[in-house]
Amino acid sequence: MEPILQADAQAVIDSFANEDVYLHLETTNGAYATHFDESFFSVGAYIRNAFLQYELGKIVGTGPFRVGLKLSIGWVYAEGLTHYEVDEKGRLLMAGLDPAGKLAVALQISKTPFE
Amino acid sequence: MTFEKERQVLVIFPHPDDEAFGVSGTIASHVNNGTPVTYACLTLGEMGRNLGNPPFATRESLPKIRMQELRDAAAALGIQDLRMLGLRDKTIEFEDDEKLADLMYSLIQEINPSLVISFYPGYSVHPDHEATGRAVVSAVGRIPKNVRPKLHCVAFSNNCVDELGEADIRYNVQSVEKQKVAAIMAHRSQTQYMVAAWGDKLETQDPELLAWIHNERFWTYQWPDEKKA
Ligand SMILES: [Zn+2]
Numbered sequence: 001m002e003p004i005l006q007a008d009a010q011a012v013i014d015s016f017a018n019e020d021v022y023l024h025l026e027t028t029n030g031a032y033a034t035h036f037d038e039s040f041f042s043v044g045a046y047i048r049n050a051f052l053q054y055e056l057g058k059i060v061g062t063g064p065f066r067v068g069l070k071l072s073i074g075w076v077y078a079e080g081l082t083h084y085e086v087d088e089k090g091r092l093l094m095a096g097l098d099p100a101g102k103l104a105v106a107l108q109i110s111k112t113p114f115e
Numbered sequence: 116m117t118f119e120k121e122r123q124v125l126v127i128f129p130h131p132d133d134e135a136f137g138v139s140g141t142i143a144s145h146v147n148n149g150t151p152v153t154y155a156c157l158t159l160g161e162m163g164r165n166l167g168n169p170p171f172a173t174r175e176s177l178p179k180i181r182m183q184e185l186r187d188a189a190a191a192l193g194i195q196d197l198r199m200l201g202l203r204d205k206t207i208e209f210e211d212d213e214k215l216a217d218l219m220y221s222l223i224q225e226i227n228p229s230l231v232i233s234f235y236p237g238y239s240v241h242p243d244h245e246a247t248g249r250a251v252v253s254a255v256g257r258i259p260k261n262v263r264p265k266l267h268c269v270a271f272s273n274n275c276v277d278e279l280g281e282a283d284i285r286y287n288v289q290s291v292e293k294q295k296v297a298a299i300m301a302h303r304s305q306t307q308y309m310v311a312a313w314g315d316k317l318e319t320q321d322p323e324l325l326a327w328i329h330n331e332r333f334w335t336y337q338w339p340d341e342k343k344a
Binding site for chain 1: 131162164165166167168170174175176205240241242243272308331338
C-alpha cells in the first residue's frame with residue numbers, strides 16, 4: 001500500500017459504482033487496549049463480504065481521508081483512511097494506519113468475494 | 116522445576132505467535148527431549164493490526180505472511196506436526212461452542228497426548244484465547260478422569276495471580292534461549308518493533324529481558340470437582 005492519492009483513489013471508486021461489489025469494512029482499537037488500560041473503552045466493528053451496489057462514491061478530506069458510498073437505500077462510510085492499493089485481483093484496499101503502523105480502519109471493495 | 120518427560124504434547128492456541136512468548140521454550144525442551152509435539156493453531160491472525168507505516172502488508176496479504184511466519188517459528192522449535200485449523204481471527208467466540216469443543220475433542224482423540232497446553236479460560240484476556248481455552252477445557256473434561264491428559268494453561272490477565280494463586284508449573288528455559296528467540300523473531304510482522312526495542316539488550320545480557328525470556332509458567336487446570344478445599 002502507498003499513501004492515498006485522492007484523485008487516483010476517486011477514479012477507482014468511480015469504476016466500481018453501479019456494479020455488484022463485495023465490501024470489507026473494519027474498525028478496531030485492538031483486543032488488548034483494555035488489558036493495558038482498564039479505563040479504555042474498547043470498540044470495533046467488522047463486516048466482510050457485504051454484497052451491495054453503490055450509486056455514488058466519494059473520497060473527501062485532505063488526508064487522512066473519508067470515503068462515503070451512497071447506496072440506493074443506505075450508506076457506507078469510513079474515516080481515517082491513509083493508505084491504499086489496487087491489488088493483483090483488482091480489489092481496492094484502503095486502510096487507515098496510525099503512525100506506529102497499526103491498522104485502525106479498513107475499507108475494501110472487490111468484484112469477487114474476499115476469501 | 117525439572118522437566119517431566121512427556122509421551123506426546125498437544126499445544127492448542129488461536130493465533131500464530133501465541134506459542135512464541137510464554138511457551139516456546141517449553142515446546143523446544145519437549146522436542147529436544149524426544150517428545151513429539153503437535154501444535155494446532157486455530158487461525159492465521161488475519162486481524163493483526165501491525166501492517167507497518169510505510170506498510171509491508173495489506174489486510175488481505177497479512178494471513179499469507181503470518182502462515183509463513185508460523186511455519187518458520189515451528190521449524191525453529193523443531194515442531195514436526197503443525198496444524199492450521201482454518202478458523203478466523205476474532206471470530207472463535209462466535210462459533211458454535213459445542214462444535215468447537217467437538218473439534219478439540221477429535222484432535223485430542225487423534226493425537227492422544229499425555230499433556231495438553233492451552234489458555235486458562237477466564238484469565239487469558241483476548242476473546243479468542245478465552246474461547247479456545249473454554250473449548251479445550253470442555254473437550255478434555257469429556258475424557259474420564261483416570262485417562263485424562265494433563266492440562267497446563269497459560270494465564271496473563273491482570274487478576275490471574277490474585278485469583279489462581281502463583282503458577283504451579285515453572286520452567287527455566289535458558290538452555291533453549293536461542294530457539295525461543297528465533298521463534299519470537301520468526302513472527303516478524305508481530306514482533307519486529309518489540310525486537311527492535313530490545314536494542315543490544317540480548318548481547319549485553321540485560322537481566323530483565325533475560326528473566327522474561329527464560330521463565331515460563333503454567334497453571335495446572337483446576338477441575339471444579341478437584342478444587343482444593
Ligand atoms: Zn493470541
